[in-house]
Amino acid sequence: MGSGVSIGNGDTELAPHPLRAVILGEVHARPFTPISVPCRIIHFAFETSGTRAQQDRANLVKLCLERGLNPPSATEKHHRAPFGTTTLRWEQHSEFTTYTWEIPGPGLAPFHPDASSVTCAMQALPQPGLLLVAIDLHLLADDPDQTAPEKLFDKSSLAVAENSDGMALYATDFQISESGFVRILVADRGMPAERAGALVQRLIEIETYRTLALLGLPEAQKLAPSISASEKRLVAVTAQMQQSSDLDSNHKLLEELTALAAEVEAGAAASVFRFGATRAYEEIVEQRLQTIGERKVGGWPTWSSFLTRRMKPALRTCVTIEQRQSNLSLKLARAANLLRTRVDVELEQQNQSLLRSMNARTRLQLRLQSTVEGLSVAAITYYVVGLFGYVVKAAHDSGTMHIEPSIITAAFVPVAALTIWWIIGHVRRKHIAEED
Structure with missing residues (x-):
């Protein structure tokens, strides 16, 4: 179902959300594959973060096209392809990619022949990334003589269990064999093919995610x-x-x-x-x-x-x-x-x-300024009175003024001093007002 599928017809069509099909399809993205007994599953998980995932997809597409098979689409995360009697299930995740090879076969002895001899199909592809998980799972009919776990695995780390209804027994020692695989045995006691496929997929996921968790x-x-x-x-x-x-x-x-x-x-x-x-x-x-x-x-x-x-x-x-x-x-x-x-x-x-020190210096500067202002008033008054005295003497000598020049000059001193003091104060107050 594509994202453009709408409901209704004509003018009453309801436009779907562009992600509706993707969301609905996710529920069906990982269906359990029915598996018939006997069967051997060879499973790999490779680290494919970054650009390696895109290159791995391109390599798989190329291999499928060379063999006349339908390749995965650009957005597809899961794909199944038959390679003769062997079926490949490819899944791409956020940081790893898995290749699961389903090899149907007669009821041979568990894990024989060696897993490395039945993985030649994987050699047709460039290695997607660093290998994280390698599982050799053998699904056989229950036969105590051949499928007894204690005869096949290391007893010191052997783990054995039955599923909820006792229709299967599964065992492993979680150790890497000489061929480099973690071996898992599933002894079937009459499971339907769908149940067998579901159990096998869950056991593979347990070992895969266990390894990834320990990273x-x-x-x-x-x-x-x-x-x-x-x-x-x-x-x-x-x-x-x-x-x-x-x-x-x-x-x-x-x-x-x-x-x-x-x-x-x-x-x-x-x-x-x-x-x-x-x-x-x-x-x-x-x-x-x-x-x-x-x-x-x-x-x-x-x-x-x-x-x-x-x-x-x-x-x-x-x-x-x-x-x-x-x-x-x-x-x-x-x-x-x-x-x-x-x-x-x-x-x-x-x-x-620092502010206290600046305040102290400011007060000192104000005192100095007041002293300088007083001296300035005295100095300016002295020069102004001197100039005024020359004018008065000239007026007296010319006969225009008959009063003694010294008396007029003395009387002018306080007037000049007060006027100059007022002018300087007015100028200072005006500058302070402008700064405020």
């Missing part, structure tokens, strides 16, 4: 030493904060905390995808095990109990490292804020001291 462990182990060193350094810095009192020391501590926080955040940013994927893959494994509904067989551990004992500690390590990263980031932020507040307070105190 977070190396990342956690790589980050653990740096996180421990950062935690110790944070303790040392906070201890120095208690003894530090001067601004320069606090500045140095703040710079060190900032650098430490940047280092922690860089590690968290680099690992956020890996740890998030680990949690998601772990949930998928648990869901698949719950769907199968395991029943215990004899004294052997079930897959759920085995993975809980062997896998959970590694996953808890990832969770612990992620929590330590988060807690360390919060502690660094609190310590930096505390130290920044202390620096701000010290800077404010220094600013207050």
Whole structure:
């Protein structure tokens, strides 16, 4: 069904959302393939993040066209193609791609011939990316003489269980065989082909997602030493904060905390995808095990109990490292804020001291200015009175004025002084008003 399919006809058609078909098709994207007994499944998962996924699709399209088969479309994430009697199921995920080869065959002994001799079809394709998962699953009719798990697997890590209705027994030791595969045996006790296909697909998904979930462990182990060193350094810095009192020391501590926080955040940013994927893959494994509904067989551990004992500690390590990263980031932020507040307070105190010093200098300047203004009034008055005295003497000598010049000059002194003082004060007040 295409995204352009609409409901109704003529003028009453309802235009669909462009993603409607994609959303509805996702429900049917991973149908269970009916599998008849006996059958052998060879499953690979390759890391194909980035451009490798596009190249892998192009290689598969080329191979299908060369053999006259329908290739996957540009948006298709799942594809089935027959290669003679063998059927390929191809699936592309966000960071990996799987190739599952279904090889029907007679009821031979389990895992014979060797898996490497039945995977020649995979050699027709360039390797999509680094190999993550290789599974050799053999689905056979239940025969205690040939399908007894304790005869085929390492007893120290053997996990055996029945499905919910006891129609199948499945076992593995989760170890890599000499041919490089993790072997899984499924002993059929009368399952329909659809049930057999569903069980096989879930078992393959459990092993695939178990492996992908554990990719977070190396990342956690790589980050653990740096996180421990950062935690110790944070303790040392906070201890120095208690003894530090001067601004320069606090500045140095703040710079060190900032650098430490940047280092922690860089590690968290680099690992956020890996740890998030680990949690998601772990949930998928648990869901698949719950769907199968395991029943215990004899004294052997079930897959759920085995993975809980062997896998959970590694996953808890990832969770612990992620929590330590988060807690360390919060502690660094609190310590930096505390130290920044202390620096701000010290800077404010220094600013207050500077302002007090500036106020004192301003008051001193005002006193000096007042003194200078007084001297300026006296000096200007002296020159003005002198000039006025020359005028009065000239008037007296010419006979125009009969009063003694010294008397008139003396009487003019206070008038001149007051006038000059008023003019200078007026000018100063006008300048202050303009600045305000």
